[in-house]
Amino acid sequence: MTQLQRPFNFSAGPAALPEEVLQTAAAEMLDWHGSGLGVMEMSHRGAEFIAIYEKAERDLRTLLAVPSDYRILFMQGGGIGENAIVPLNLSRGAAVDFVLTGSWSQKSHKEAGKYAHSQIAASAEASGFTAIPDPATWQVNQKAAYLHICSNETIHGVEFQELPDLKALGADIPLVIDCSSHIASRTIDWSRVGLAFAGAQKNLGPAGLTIVIVREDLIGHALPICPSAFNYELVAKNDSMYNTPPTWGIYVAGLVFDWVLRQQEGSLTGLAAIEARNIRQASRLYDFLDASSFYQNRVQPAARSRMNIPFFLTDESRNAEFLAGAKARGLLQLKGHKSVGGMRASLYNAMSDAGVEALIAYLQEFEKTSA
Amino acid sequence: MTQLQRPFNFSAGPAALPEEVLQTAAAEMLDWHGSGLGVMEMSHRGAEFIAIYEKAERDLRTLLAVPSDYRILFMQGGGIGENAIVPLNLSRGAAVDFVLTGSWSQKSHKEAGKYAHSQIAASAEASGFTAIPDPATWQVNQKAAYLHICSNETIHGVEFQELPDLKALGADIPLVIDCSSHIASRTIDWSRVGLAFAGAQKNLGPAGLTIVIVREDLIGHALPICPSAFNYELVAKNDSMYNTPPTWGIYVAGLVFDWVLRQQEGSLTGLAAIEARNIRQASRLYDFLDASSFYQNRVQPAARSRMNIPFFLTDESRNAEFLAGAKARGLLQLKGHKSVGGMRASLYNAMSDAGVEALIAYLQEFEKTSA
Structure with missing residues (x-):
C-alpha cells in the first residue's frame, strides 16, 4: 500500500498512533494470524x-518494569471512571x-468526596496551575488510605519529573498516580507507587481501555x-x-507495547529510546517558545510536561487564523483545551x-506574517 | 483485495461482524474520509x-424506532457494569x-441487591431455565422502582417473544430490559419499556461499548x-x-447500524429484513434439531431464542470430537457455555x-459417522 505523507496529529487524546500499528490493525482486520477471525x-x-491478552500483559510488564507483586488490570471507564473506582476499592472508610x-x-x-473524606495535601491553584508544590511543603495525612496525584496534567501541561517519596515525607501510605x-x-x-491508572487514549491508542x-x-x-465490574x-x-474486556483496545494497545519495545535511538532501545526522543522533541519546542516573544508557555520550567505543551499567541485575536493555517499545512488538532484557551x-x-x-517551521512562518 | 471464503463464526460474543463492515474499517484505518486521521x-x-457519533446515534434511532423522549447513551462497562449502573440510577431507594x-x-x-431491596417477581429456575414464566403469574411489586428482565438469555437460549405489558399486569412501573x-x-x-441496555459485543460488534x-x-x-462516569x-x-467515549466502538457499531438499515429480504428492508432472515435461520436449525434423535435442544419452543441455540449430543462423550470436526470444516466457536455444557x-x-x-450439513455428516 502506498501512502502519502500523513498529517501531523497533535491531539491531546484520543491521539496519534504509530503508522505501523494502524497498518497491522488494518491488515489483520479480517483474519488474525490465520485464525479466520478478526480480533x-x-x-x-x-x-x-x-x-x-497474554502477550499484551507480558509486554506492558516488561516495558514498565512492573514488579511481580503488582497486578495489571485491563478495565473500562477511563480516568473519570477511576476517579470513583479507586476510592471505592482503596479508601476502606479512611x-x-x-x-x-x-x-x-x-x-x-x-469525585473521591463521594466515598471518603477527600482532603487537599497541597495545591498549585494559586499559581494558575503552572507549578508543582514542593513535596517538602505537603500536609500529608499519615492516616489517609492513600495520596493521589496526577503525574501529568494533560490540560495544564504540568508533569512530575520525579514521583514523590511519601515514606521520606513521613507517611507510609500508598501513592496513587493518574498517569493517563x-x-x-x-x-x-514502583517503589514509590501503590497504584497507577491510565486511560489508554493518549499514549496507547484506543479510547475505552x-x-x-x-x-x-x-x-x-x-x-x-x-x-462488581469495577472491583x-x-x-x-x-x-x-x-x-x-474491551478486546479491540487490548489488541491495539498490545501492538503499541510491541512497537515501543522495538524503538531505537542510538544505543538506547524500548522505553529508554522513547524517553530520549520525547525529551529531545519537547526541549526543541520549549526552547523555541522561550526564545520567542510572539509565543508563550506559562508553566515553570521544572514542572513542564514532555507530552502536553500549551502555548499562547501574544495576540490572541489571531488564534483562529493560526489554527486554520496549521490545518492547511497538515498540522492538526492544535487547539487548546477550552478551560485554558x-x-x-x-x-x-x-x-x-x-x-x-x-x-516549529509553521510557528516561525506565522510569526513573520505579523511583522 | 481478494478473500477466500471466511469460516463461519458461531461465537456467542464477541461475535461475527459483517464482512463489509470489517472491510470498511480496514480501508479507513489510516484515513477516515480524507481527514488524514484514523478514527x-x-x-x-x-x-x-x-x-x-451523530450518524451512529441517528441511525440507531431510526433502526429501533426509538421515540424522541428516549435518550441514547453510548457508555462503557458492559452488561455486568449496567447490573450496578441501572439500580444506581433508577432505584431511588425503592x-x-x-x-x-x-x-x-x-x-x-x-448485583442490584447491593443498592436496593432486590426481589424476585417470578423465576424459571425450577425448569432449569428452559421456559419463561407466564406474566399472568408474576408477583409484581407495584411499588418497585422498576422490573428487570433479560429479554434474551445468551447462555440458556431463552428469549421473550413479546415484552410483558406491566400496566396490563396492574403495575405502572418501568420495565428494564437487558437486550445485549x-x-x-x-x-x-417502546410503549412497554423504560430502559433498554446492551453490551455491543453480540450483535453490534465491538466489546467495550x-x-x-x-x-x-x-x-x-x-x-x-x-x-459520575456512569450517571x-x-x-x-x-x-x-x-x-x-469508546470512539472506535461507536464507529464500528455505526457501520453495523448502516449495514442493517441497508439489508433486504424480498420486499423487506432494514430491521424487518434482518428479522425475517433471523426467523428463517433459527427455524431451519431448530427444525433440524427437533427432527433428530442424535441432537437435542431443551428449551420450550415458545421460549426459544432466535440468536443463541444451545444443543447437546445424545452421546456427550463425543463433544470434543464434534468440536474438532467442526473447526476443521470452518465452523468456529460452537462450544457451549461452561455452566450449561x-x-x-x-x-x-x-x-x-x-x-x-x-x-446442518456437518450435523448430518457427524451423526452418520455414529451409525
Missing part, C-alpha cells in the same frame, strides 16, 4: 484472544489525600457498594475477564521529530 | 468524530423487581454514590462525552444462510 469477532475466552496540580487532580479530588497522559513515555519508580497497575496487598478491600479483586481473580501541542510517543520540526 | 486518532470533540429466566437475569438480580444479545435483531415495543436507551423522565434520579444525567447532558450456535445478524446450511 473484534473473537470470544474473549478463546485461545486466539487469550494469546493476544480519609484520602490529594495534591492539586491541574484540572485532572481537581476532578479526582471532587504520559504512561509508556518514561519509567515509573483503562489500564490499572496495582500492588497486590491493596486488592481485596473494596467497599460493599463497589460495582479490583474480581477483575484480578478473573484475569480482567470478569466481564467481557490558546494552543496545545501534544507530543505523545507516536510523534516524529519531523512533526515537531514542521510545527 | 482511533481523532479527538472525540473534533468535527470528524462528532459526525461519526425495591426493584426481577424475573429470572437464566444466568444473566440471575446475575442482575444479585438480541439488540437490533427485532423491533422493541454499552448502549443505554432510556426514557427521559427516568434520568436525573441517581443515588449520590453513583460514579445517566451527566452522560445525557454531555451527549455521551462526559468522559472520553454441550454446544451453542449463535446466529447473530452477521450470520449467513450459508453458515446455517454448512452447520
Whole structure:
C-alpha cells in the first residue's frame, strides 16, 4: 500500500498512533494470524484472544518494569471512571489525600468526596496551575488510605519529573498516580507507587481501555457498594475477564507495547529510546517558545510536561487564523483545551521529530506574517 | 483485495461482524474520509468524530424506532457494569423487581441487591431455565422502582417473544430490559419499556461499548454514590462525552447500524429484513434439531431464542470430537457455555444462510459417522 505523507496529529487524546500499528490493525482486520477471525469477532475466552491478552500483559510488564507483586488490570471507564473506582476499592472508610496540580487532580479530588473524606495535601491553584508544590511543603495525612496525584496534567501541561517519596515525607501510605497522559513515555519508580491508572487514549491508542497497575496487598478491600465490574479483586481473580474486556483496545494497545519495545535511538532501545526522543522533541519546542516573544508557555520550567505543551499567541485575536493555517499545512488538532484557551501541542510517543520540526517551521512562518 | 471464503463464526460474543463492515474499517484505518486521521486518532470533540457519533446515534434511532423522549447513551462497562449502573440510577431507594429466566437475569438480580431491596417477581429456575414464566403469574411489586428482565438469555437460549405489558399486569412501573444479545435483531415495543441496555459485543460488534436507551423522565434520579462516569444525567447532558467515549466502538457499531438499515429480504428492508432472515435461520436449525434423535435442544419452543441455540449430543462423550470436526470444516466457536455444557450456535445478524446450511450439513455428516 502506498501512502502519502500523513498529517501531523497533535491531539491531546484520543491521539496519534504509530503508522505501523494502524497498518497491522488494518491488515489483520479480517483474519488474525490465520485464525479466520478478526480480533473484534473473537470470544474473549478463546485461545486466539487469550494469546493476544497474554502477550499484551507480558509486554506492558516488561516495558514498565512492573514488579511481580503488582497486578495489571485491563478495565473500562477511563480516568473519570477511576476517579470513583479507586476510592471505592482503596479508601476502606479512611480519609484520602490529594495534591492539586491541574484540572485532572481537581476532578479526582471532587469525585473521591463521594466515598471518603477527600482532603487537599497541597495545591498549585494559586499559581494558575503552572507549578508543582514542593513535596517538602505537603500536609500529608499519615492516616489517609492513600495520596493521589496526577503525574501529568494533560490540560495544564504540568508533569512530575520525579514521583514523590511519601515514606521520606513521613507517611507510609500508598501513592496513587493518574498517569493517563504520559504512561509508556518514561519509567515509573514502583517503589514509590501503590497504584497507577491510565486511560489508554493518549499514549496507547484506543479510547475505552483503562489500564490499572496495582500492588497486590491493596486488592481485596473494596467497599460493599463497589460495582462488581469495577472491583479490583474480581477483575484480578478473573484475569480482567470478569466481564467481557474491551478486546479491540487490548489488541491495539498490545501492538503499541510491541512497537515501543522495538524503538531505537542510538544505543538506547524500548522505553529508554522513547524517553530520549520525547525529551529531545519537547526541549526543541520549549526552547523555541522561550526564545520567542510572539509565543508563550506559562508553566515553570521544572514542572513542564514532555507530552502536553500549551502555548499562547501574544495576540490572541489571531488564534483562529493560526489554527486554520496549521490545518492547511497538515498540522492538526492544535487547539487548546477550552478551560485554558490558546494552543496545545501534544507530543505523545507516536510523534516524529519531523512533526515537531514542521510545527516549529509553521510557528516561525506565522510569526513573520505579523511583522 | 481478494478473500477466500471466511469460516463461519458461531461465537456467542464477541461475535461475527459483517464482512463489509470489517472491510470498511480496514480501508479507513489510516484515513477516515480524507481527514488524514484514523478514527482511533481523532479527538472525540473534533468535527470528524462528532459526525461519526451523530450518524451512529441517528441511525440507531431510526433502526429501533426509538421515540424522541428516549435518550441514547453510548457508555462503557458492559452488561455486568449496567447490573450496578441501572439500580444506581433508577432505584431511588425503592425495591426493584426481577424475573429470572437464566444466568444473566440471575446475575442482575444479585448485583442490584447491593443498592436496593432486590426481589424476585417470578423465576424459571425450577425448569432449569428452559421456559419463561407466564406474566399472568408474576408477583409484581407495584411499588418497585422498576422490573428487570433479560429479554434474551445468551447462555440458556431463552428469549421473550413479546415484552410483558406491566400496566396490563396492574403495575405502572418501568420495565428494564437487558437486550445485549438480541439488540437490533427485532423491533422493541417502546410503549412497554423504560430502559433498554446492551453490551455491543453480540450483535453490534465491538466489546467495550454499552448502549443505554432510556426514557427521559427516568434520568436525573441517581443515588449520590453513583460514579459520575456512569450517571445517566451527566452522560445525557454531555451527549455521551462526559468522559472520553469508546470512539472506535461507536464507529464500528455505526457501520453495523448502516449495514442493517441497508439489508433486504424480498420486499423487506432494514430491521424487518434482518428479522425475517433471523426467523428463517433459527427455524431451519431448530427444525433440524427437533427432527433428530442424535441432537437435542431443551428449551420450550415458545421460549426459544432466535440468536443463541444451545444443543447437546445424545452421546456427550463425543463433544470434543464434534468440536474438532467442526473447526476443521470452518465452523468456529460452537462450544457451549461452561455452566450449561454441550454446544451453542449463535446466529447473530452477521450470520449467513450459508453458515446455517454448512452447520446442518456437518450435523448430518457427524451423526452418520455414529451409525
